[in-house]
Amino acid sequence: EAGVAQSPRYKIIEKRQSVAFWCNPISGHATLYWYQQILGQGPKLLIQFQNNGVVDDSQLPKDRFSAERLKGVDSTLKIQPAKLEDSAVYLCASSFRGPSPEAFFGQGTRLTVV
Amino acid sequence: AQSVAQPEDQVNVAEGNPLTVKCTYSVSGNPYLFWYVQYPNRGLQFLLKYITGDNLVKGSYGFEAEFNKSQTSFHLKKPSALVSDSALYFCAVRDQRNYGGSQGNLIFGKGTKLSVKP
Numbered sequence: 001e002a003g004v005a006q007s008p009r010y011k012i013i014e015k016r017q018s019v020a021f022w023c024n025p026i027s028g029h030a031t032l033y034w035y036q037q038i039l040g041q042g043p044k045l046l047i048q049f050q051n052n053g054v055v056d057d058s059q060l061p062k063d064r065f066s067a068e069r070l071k072g073v074d075s076t077l078k079i080q081p082a083k084l085e086d087s088a089v090y091l092c093a094s095s096f097r098g099p100s101p102e103a104f105f106g107q108g109t110r111l112t113v114v
Numbered sequence: 115a116q117s118v119a120q121p122e123d124q125v126n127v128a129e130g131n132p133l134t135v136k137c138t139y140s141v142s143g144n145p146y147l148f149w150y151v152q153y154p155n156r157g158l159q160f161l162l163k164y165i166t167g168d169n170l171v172k173g174s175y176g177f178e179a180e181f182n183k184s185q186t187s188f189h190l191k192k193p194s195a196l197v198s199d200s201a202l203y204f205c206a207v208r209d210q211r212n213y214g215g216s217q218g219n220l221i222f223g224k225g226t227k228l229s230v231k232p
Contacts (some may be wrong), residue, residue, distance in 0.1 A: 004157070016170070031217065033205050033219055040224075040225075041224055041225070042204055042206075042222030042223050042224045042225050043158070043204075043220075043222050045209075045219045045220075045221075047219075048219045052201075055217075055218075055219075056209075056211075056218070058217060090156055091158070093157075093158075097217065099165055100165045100208055100217075101217075102158065102160045102163055103146060103160070103219075103220055104122070105157035105158040105159070106157050107155075107156055107157045108156075110155075111160070111222040113138075
């Protein structure tokens with residue numbers, strides 16, 4: 001079974017620039033998550049999709065972050081404009097529907113804002 | 115508020131010795147608990163989960179975890195540590211605010227670095 005695919009693996013941008021990350025979840029997984037992991041911390045949820053609908057975006061900084069999941073499969077996360085504090089690893093994960101399913105994670109995108 | 119706490123930033127053990135990585139949780143209902151491992155420059159890999167049933171849960175790579183409701187703990191254990199077990203370990207609890215508790219996102223602890231020396 002193919003895992004969660006993310007691209008790019010690494011990205012370096014200047015502050016105030018924009019950046020986009022892409023995620024392809026495991027086939028058949030209805031739920032997709034984007035997490036932000038700052039160095040030395042645990043992952044923190046940014047947004048959760050169920051198919052193509054948003055379940056939870058309460059911790060998404062909506063003035064600069066946006067995400068979409070067109071057709072309920074692939075997803076993109078965008079930051080515009082980026083700030084220095086956005087430097088982190090952005091992890092995408094997916095899970096199937098069931099009794100408290102585990103989430104499967106991609107390798108993440110390491111973003112450095114300079 | 116739902117949360118997990120990992121009280122140790124780092125755990126050091128000698129190869130062949132048993133290891134324990136601690137986790138305590140705080141939830142309003144029945145807890146759904148998880149352990150993940152993260153190797154350098156990699157995503158998180160699922161080890162095991164507790165939903166209901168036996169308090170001792172067995173998972174991948176010889177790891178197991180013991181659920182203790184009275185102590186609100188879910189400690190990760192392995193009888194004999196390997197050098198290759200050295201990594202960052204995360205405990206997580208399911209957020210139960212949505213979908214009746216079973217489909218919410220995972221709330222992670224800050225992680226515990228496990229170092230196994232030969």
